[in-house]
Amino acid sequence: MVLDYLGRYTHRVALSNDRILQVENGEVILSYRDRRDGDRKKTMTLQAGEFIRCFLLHVLPDGFMRVRHFGFLANRSKKQALTQCRKLLGANPALLQSPSESAKDLLLRITGIDLNRCPCCHNATMIVVAELPPISNSSRWDSS
Secondary structure, eight states, rough: HHHHHHHEEEESSOOGGEEEEEETOOOOOOOEEEEGGGTTEEEEEEHHHHHHHHHHTTSSTTTTOOOOGGGGGOTTHHHHHHHHHHHTTTTOOGGOOSSSSOOOHHHHHHOOOOOTTTTTTSBOOOOOOOOOOOOOOOHHHHHO
8 A cells, every 4th residue: 555655656747737627817727536535536726826836846856866766766776676675575586577478479369469460451461671770868859
């Protein structure tokens, strides 16, 4: 239960755009899930100033990073740290290994959908004619 709340806090933004329903006359109407009332979806109206105050409580000061970037979840040491965590918890590491079959083979086995078949006629075999190189992170958002 605690991990559920922690996961929601560390791995999501404070408020996604689709939850803001209306901004009008100095008020913001937003949707939320009331977990105490059977996870029902409800709406809330806040004055614009109060909405901004609450939203800014989730903005980290300069030099701070989200929790998920430190400790055993840091990318630099995640593999070794998670192995150590599993060992300390007595978890079976064999259950957490990556599958030996490809995603394409797994989809075929589970759903019967063959990605090598044409999605229109389902008879012809599709072949790879070109592979696009991966986009590097440094050039992805270059605005110059």
